[in-house]
Amino acid sequence: MNIKYFYSTLLILAFSCSPKATIKQEDNLDKGPVSLLTIGNEDIYADEFLNILSKNRTFQNKEELISKEEFEDNFNLFVNFKLKVKEAENEGLDELDEFQKEFSMFKEDLIRPFLIKNSLQEGELMKAYNRMQEVIKASHILLQFPSNANREDSVAVFRMAEKLKSEAENGADFNELAFEHSDDPSAKDNKGNLGYFTALQMVYQFEDAAYRLQTGEISDPISTEYGYHLIKLEDRKPNPGEIKVSHILIRTQSNDPVVEERALRKVGDIYSELQKPESVWEDVCTLYSEDMGTKNSGGKLPWISVGSVIPEFERVAFNLSELGEISSPVKTQYGYHIIRLEDKKPIAPYEEMEEMIKSKILRDSRSTLIQSQVIAIQKSRYSFQENEKLIDSLNQIFKSAPRKEAFEKIDAKSWKEDMLISMQGKEKSVSDLLIFMNSNDQIVRLGNKEYFNAWYDKFVEVNLNDTEEKDLEANNKDYQMILKEYRDGILIFSLMNQKVWQKALEDSLGQIAYFEANREKYQWSDRYEALIVKMGKDSRKDAVKRFLIDKKYQNNLETRLENTFLNDDPLAFTIQNNIFEINSHPVLSRITTNNTFQEISIDGKTHFVILGKKIPAGPKKFEETRGKVIQDYQEYLDKSMVTTLKENYIIRINEEEKNRVYEVVTKK
Template sequence: MDAIHTTKYLLHRLVITSIISFCLFSCATHKKVAELNTLPPVDLSKAALFTYGQDSMIADDFQFVFFKNNEDSVKALENAALEASINDYLKLYINFKLKVKAAYDAGKHQDPAFIQEFEKYRDQLAKPYMVESRMNEKMVVEAYERLREEIHASHILISMPENTSAQDTLQYFLKADSLRRLAINGKSFAMLAEKHSDDPSAAQNGGNLGYFSSMQMVYPFENAAYQTEVGNISEPVRTNFGYHIIKVLDRRPAQGRVKVAHIMIRHQEGEPQDETSKTYKQALKLYEELQKGTDWNELTERFSEDLSTRSNGGELPYFSTGGMLNSFEDAAFALKEAGEISKPVKTQYGWHIIKLIDRKGLEPLEMLRPLIERKVERNFQQKEMRQEMVAMLKEENRYIANEPMISKSLFYMSSGPELAKPNDMGVLFSISDTVYTFSALLTFLDKNKITLPVDSVRAKKLYQQFEGEQILLYEESHLTDKYPKYSRLVQEYKEGILLFDIMEEKVWVKASADEQGLKNYYQTHKDKYHWNKRVDATILDAKDQQKLDKAIKLLATKPISKSLIEGIEVQLNTDSPLNLQIHKDIYEEGSSRTEAEKVIDQVAWKVGTYDLNYQGRFYHVIVHEVIPPKDKSFDEVKGLVTSDYQDELEKAWIAELHEKYPVTVNELILKQLIQKIQNTNE
């Protein structure tokens, strides 16, 4: 998928999840549902919950969508709150259906661009669903059991192009097998890897992969590793990278997962990446400050160069073995008690100080199931899983092979077109009531630009590929018939894409292109876009009065600039990065600030200088200018105005849709549905 399609796909997903799954919990209060025990039962699988124009929504279908998108968030709700949640979601979902209805009436579902886009999404949905439907449980249980153990292994890779001929494939296999025999007979596996492996990292690590667990390697590699005893070397195993031989060095119980925070100091260009570097020395000083009891969050916010985490104390998500660079991971798992801090640890990115926050053992299967299922789905393209899937579908869908016709076809493919061609309409195999002929095989070969003849091994592989594709395509084409859940999912995505397209036309692009409308909206709502009182100030934040006095003198030598500030900080922080920090900015009344800059609220907002002690530090604050409250200009807030204008256009459009497609909610059906959902939630 190219970048444009990827972006649009992500936007579609955002629209679908934000509109279909969004449920407001802070709306106005709702009337309490009356006692329902006396209501006559209704078949909710057939009853319309609401109508809009000439269309309707079945109650059970609404329940499916509600639970699919809100199940986790509503599990703990009491009945009254759950009722409010259902009503809120219903209002939002009705608006969603009205917009989709407008898209259909505008003919957007017939647009060639939409059809192409939708078919692409449907294809993406089909194969993961098939895996989930057929093989999910087997693979999930296997993966979970393997998660109990971690494997330490080395490998040698003999890489092989994807479309290698059968004869050349044998040569790659024999090379891998010969290296295996050398290793079994006593040659150093690491030396063989350094010399012969096509894995670029082998030259440095001798093929050592460290510890890993289930779902961290491609599936055939994982299988071979878990099936090989410690000290043994596997038979050559083929993956999409080539042939591997794997030596298992160790097995150990899973270490579980850890959550850590870190402070990172990046390597400087041209600087040695060892303990003689300034980067390491700075990291070591920070570590020493932490050992003295200096606040972790303060140092992280001031000095960590991981911009994505420094504002939240350097916290990283939970990870397990194989989830981080080896040196970082080893140091993290070596920490035993929450709050324990490592000495500086080197990675390719710089030096890290790591603090342990929490560690967990292997969670129960049901907690990990969603994660495992997603990873199993990604493995569907693996050859072994594909073959197993095809075999299962053959049995389920009444596959019948015409062996004589298959043999004739293989002979023709490997002997050349000069031989008599089999009957085009000759049946190779059937699936249920669908037959597949020799003509279909020829079409497949032509589509893949296969020139006949090919060798017999290649002919057999091509036929198996053709047969497998047809069986999988048959399954995909019947998914909506066999699985209502899948049918609903496809419909949900179809409507989500239509929603995106109609919103783009009616709201997003319309607002962005209406420059005069934006300016009119800005003028009408000027009071929303306002600067509070502000000050332009410089803050000197020092460890002690002596350092502060030196900084004040140095700052007075030249006009204040970024380069002057950086130079002063470098000069006064030679022995500790905590000696001095200088901040220069425009600060707005009521806006958020870093801990160090909160001192601005402790001084008078008048031009002048102020000295004070605050939170154990010494401060000198220079207020250069006081900027009175004023309206923000249109250019300053154009993005925010555009967003607000879009909201106004959308509200007006929704009102029009309610007039065009009158909505009627069946209160009796709604009450019974609420009761059903409440009972399900208990």
């Protein structure tokens, strides 16, 4: 179970299962922000009660309006809950290192849905999934940049791309242009035809441009890490999902017509053999397939989607429509294949694909794009400013000197305490940057950036993220509420574990004392020795009945029954053999106690019962009910703690605000 949701559930249960009590209520008519109640010197407001009340109501019928009685019960539970939080704070549980570490871990998780980055990322995930509903077919021409290309080289390549686009739009065959001019090596074989593909199978800039085109349209030159592309959209159609196929492969060797001819005859004979009614695909595959990895497993391949295998194989595989249908031989670079359709399924729902899509997006150029957008939005939202003159001076120093020497030069400058960047009016100095660069908390990958620029960009990113988090804590009510909810949940867990749960488990003397003081709660009702046989197989019912019908309850009866039937048929039946309370047992509660042997049917299952001697009602021994005693002792400790807290803290309730809240939740 995810620990985050454990604490959320704990908080709700602490609220919904706390002891109920009457609280001294006073009117409080303060002006301005009006508190619902005050515990000690802390004001508590209605929005917190409403938030927890709404979560508590999820365990009930939300369609029903809350009654006055239910409202009062929940309000009293809320007060008990806040009393425990207050006590945990006064005991310093919120200052312990263990709490701080745990709460920090939760904050990292809880804040994610509220961050700018999350909303942008969610948008990209959904955009990718929506694009995956289609597959598109495109051709392209790639014009690569020369080695060590300068700006003039880039412009020249761009102009060439524009020229080729103009020629294609004026009637030249796009695929012939690709064959003649494209720097993609595969263009010599496929004339730029990329076949069908879907989202996340091409670099992002290429995908984005291709999906924006209309069928037959040619793109403007698109820049990627490979060069400039011209893209022509050939077709678009619904995504057929995934298919599972098996194949038989006969390999060939390029430029060897003898081997080619022999392979073609062989695959033709195999195909003819497969047309015979008596032929078995798996046997033929094992005998003839030259794919050593699959021949002994019926030629089965993993699930494939459009764009995931070579086009020639994909085209034939996706044209198969009936399960078990076999293709005629198809030629690929590996040889000749005969393909059989094993299964098919549509594209999975978004919820199933979300993690896979997110993983791919975080590994491709979209992640850089998202981060750039996040930085831009943060800079605008938090009034970001930077001292360009200082940044240039620092860059020049790091360019002209080794790292250690550069730090020494900067440390001697009079401007090292000057403002370098500012967010929401809060300044960071050059010294702050140097401390950041000397810390061990950050990992900075240089990539194509110079040393100083990489560290400066990371410094800006970290400070903008920190500003966003502080802004959320100060101004986002939803985030404030969920943060407080989890903080209080962790504190309550610590307090309850210390004063109730663990104490009750370890306090053996307290358990016995509680048991002795409450013996009347721990009583047996009438009990019987009984052997209960629940039939698993009706075919053995008559034989088991004949065996049991004249038997008396004996200690060795279970063993005799097992040896007679279960050695040969372990699933014939199951046995319960013990002392049971008649009234509470699901089987024994349905029998009459005047017959030793009885047969009853429950939910279509036959049960045979052999009754032994009756054990009259009487008190339980401590060892017989220790688990229930501990549970009751925990509840007793909880109630005692709440009673003590009510004596130790002054509780004041604003009746007017409470009535207003009641009208809100009952929609009066």
